[in-house]
Amino acid sequence: xxxLDNLRIIRGxxxxxxxxxxxxxxxxxxxQGLRTLRLRxxxxxxxxxxxxxxxxxxxxxxxxxxxxxxxxxxxxxxxRQYRLQPRASQCPPCYPACGKSCWGETxxxxxxxxxxxxxxxxxxxxxxxxNDCCHQQCAAGCTGPKDSDCLACHHxxxxxxxxxxxxxxxxxxxxxxxxxxxxxxxxxxxATCVKTCPYNYLAMDMxxxxxxxxxxxxxxxxxxxxxxxxxCEKCDNCHKVCYGLGIDNLGIMDNHGxxxxxxxxxxxxxxxxxxxxxxxxLPQSFARDxxxxxxxLTLEQLNSFRNLEEITGYLYIDAxxxxxxxxSVFENLKVIRGRSLYK
Numbered sequence: 023x024x025x026l027d028n029l030r031i032i033r034g035x036x037x038x039x040x041x042x043x044x045x046x047x048x049x050x051x052x053x054q055g056l057r058t059l060r061l062r063x064x065x066x067x068x069x070x071x072x073x074x075x076x077x078x079x080x081x082x083x084x085x086x087x088x089x090x091x092x093x094x095x096x097x098x099x100x101x102r103q104y105r106l107q108p109r110a111s112q113c114p115p116c117y118p119a120c121g122k123s124c125w126g127e128t129x130x131x132x133x134x135x136x137x138x139x140x141x142x143x144x145x146x147x148x149x150x151x152x153n154d155c156c157h158q159q160c161a162a163g164c165t166g167p168k169d170s171d172c173l174a175c176h177h178x179x180x181x182x183x184x185x186x187x188x189x190x191x192x193x194x195x196x197x198x199x200x201x202x203x204x205x206x207x208x209x210x211x212x213a214t215c216v217k218t219c220p221y222n223y224l225a226m227d228m229x230x231x232x233x234x235x236x237x238x239x240x241x242x243x244x245x246x247x248x249x250x251x252x253x254c255e256k257c258d259n260c261h262k263v264c265y266g267l268g269i270d271n272l273g274i275m276d277n278h279g280x281x282x283x284x285x286x287x288x289x290x291x292x293x294x295x296x297x298x299x300x301x302x303x304l305p306q307s308f309a310r311d312x313x314x315x316x317x318x319l320t321l322e323q324l325n326s327f328r329n330l331e332e333i334t335g336y337l338y339i340d341a342x343x344x345x346x347x348x349x350s351v352f353e354n355l356k357v358i359r360g361r362s363l364y365k
Contacts, residue, residue, distance in 0.1 A: 042070055192204055222359055301336075303342065
């Protein structure tokens, strides 16, 4: 059993193998294994398909038990992309009141249908009648017709109300015919509107981010109450930016980039005071690579880090030469922000 009883929506902003929002693969061990998913609250997958395969003990769900057309959003590009294994042998039936659509054998495991049994014109609904339609901003279903009755929001949740966008930083003043600051402005943070960005996130014009884009630099604004706001500001002559592991040269998170500091890339950190991204030292960092004819890291090369004061990601040291008895090359390091974490 996977105890995700309250999981209501899978947004699919990142997909497994670039295709699947829900993937359950190869769960078995000596004749035992996963028998039921019990995703009893799941009613919508906004983007991505479904891949359930190689789970020989799994009884639910298979095409006989779950109506996947109801789960997948009608605008989901992967709506018809699913691979589903047949049900295991000797599986119990659905609870009688569930009909044939269920996530398990109990009365609480009935599949909730919020799409295919709706009245004409409904995107999602709470029942089959015309007045059971959910508001168009709703995802996963609703309890009533208003944008505040949604079980989840299709786009953004603004203090319990589902909206297309969060309140903008400026609004139009019809008296002065000009734009003026919006006292109710909020930032996009995932699918939520927030008044201030969470700690360690950077505020941009409309959203919270972990890294500033090009032609922007990170600044810290101190407030009279002692608090600080970290934000991105546009700059014409930006300071030199040093990108660490996991960040490409556009300041974008890159999970497929280099994975450790080596003698071939250590020069890019020379005299950097701040590194956007992470640093990792593995046994291979201190071993000669005969394939690429790359030498091992030397202590002299690691002196590149003596000016370093801040790392926005993590510092991971899995190996260090025995004759180097300390980490004095990082003697000026003051802050590790942990915006990305090791594992």
